[in-house]
Amino acid sequence: QKEVEQNSGPLSVPEGAIASLNCTYSDRGSQSFFWYRQYSGKSPELIMFIYSNGDKEDGRFTAQLNKASQYVSLLIRDSQPSDSATYLCAVAPFGNEKLTFGTGTRLTIIP
Amino acid sequence: DADVTQTPRNRITKTGKRIMLECSQTKGHDRMYWYRQDPGLGLQLIYYSFDVKDINKGEISDGYSVSRQAQAKFSLSLESAIPNQTALYFCATSDRGTGTNTGELFFGEGSRLTVL
Numbered sequence: 001q002k003e004v005e006q007n008s009g010p011l012s013v014p015e016g017a018i019a020s021l022n023c024t025y026s027d028r029g030s031q032s033f034f035w036y037r038q039y040s041g042k043s044p045e046l047i048m049f050i051y052s053n054g055d056k057e058d059g060r061f062t063a064q065l066n067k068a069s070q071y072v073s074l075l076i077r078d079s080q081p082s083d084s085a086t087y088l089c090a091v092a093p094f095g096n097e098k099l100t101f102g103t104g105t106r107l108t109i110i111p
Numbered sequence: 112d113a114d115v116t117q118t119p120r121n122r123i124t125k126t127g128k129r130i131m132l133e134c135s136q137t138k139g140h141d142r143m144y145w146y147r148q149d150p151g152l153g154l155q156l157i158y159y160s161f162d163v164k165d166i167n168k169g170e171i172s173d174g175y176s177v178s179r180q181a182q183a184k185f186s187l188s189l190e191s192a193i194p195n196q197t198a199l200y201f202c203a204t205s206d207r208g209t210g211t212n213t214g215e216l217f218f219g220e221g222s223r224l225t226v227l
Contacts, residue, residue: 008151032214043201043218044154088153092214098169099216101146103153 003027004091006102015111019076023089023102026070033065033072034090034099044088048074079109114138117202117219125227130189132222134202143185144203144216145169145177154201160185192226199223 005024013019021035032051036044050056050063050072062075072091076083089102115136124130134143145157156169158177166177174196176188189196202219 004153034215036216043220044216045218046215049215090154090216098156098159100156101154103151 003100004089004102006087006089006105008103009106010108011105012108012110013079015079015081015109017079019079019083019107019109021074021076021087021089021105021107023072023074023091024070025072025089025091025100027091027093027100028067028070029093030067030070030091032092033063034092035061035063035072035074036088036090036101038086038088038104040085076107081109081111083107084109115202115204115217115219117200117222119222120220121223123225123227124192126191126193128192128226130192130224132187132200132202132224134185134187134219136183136202136204136217138204138206138217139182140204140206140217141182142205142207143179144205145175145185145187146201146203147171148199148201148221157187157200189224189226192224194226197224197226 003026035048037047038044048063050065056063060077064073086104086106088104090099092099118133141162144159146154148154155171159167160179178186200222203216205216
């Protein structure tokens with residue numbers, strides 16, 4: 001079993017709708033959780049990080065963490081075509097040491 | 112100029128050749144990483160270094176070696192390249208991740224390596 005699992009997609013969402021991306025992890029000692037966005041042919045860039053159970057909102061993005069269920073998700077409200085990218089979930093035992101990445105979910109926003 | 116610079120950006124080589132990918136950074140970060148990305152496999156950690164005298168193996172270090180020449184420079188070598196090392200390679204840096212620091216990874220633009 002891979003340590004960090006994501007549905008590879010592709011996930012297609014109409015413009016203006018909510019896109020929901022999910023990630024599960026196997027290491028219960030994980031403490032830091034990150035969502036990176038990667039456009040085709042480009043390098044990943046951080047869009048959200050979360051350390052505590054619950055929700056964290058930043059503009060149109062909300063990260064949700066449930067450590068008991070070992071589950072982290074990313075919601076994108078009012079999806080825009082520019083949100084079309086691959087979203088990588090990353091998990092670390094503490095701070096930024098040795099992030100383990102999921103395989104990524106490819107998201108397509110349909111105009 | 113990019114804060115994390117990788118050279119070369121693209122390289123085609125033959126099986127058995129020695130290849131070096133170089134990474135330099137101007138962010139002043141102590142921590143540097145080399146990742147490999149293959150389609151459908153996400154990012155896999157090859158090696159990482161938390162300071163100049165520190166080198167650590169990642170998930171997939173076999174067939175690779177690294178050198179941390181200075182705080183700002185971290186190079187990845189393939190001593191004898193093989194076709195299954197064809198991939199996109201990313202260098203990344205991060206700060207110590209203490210206090211309110213997110214521990215965010217800052218990636219270079221990637222080096223696409225093809226081994227024939």
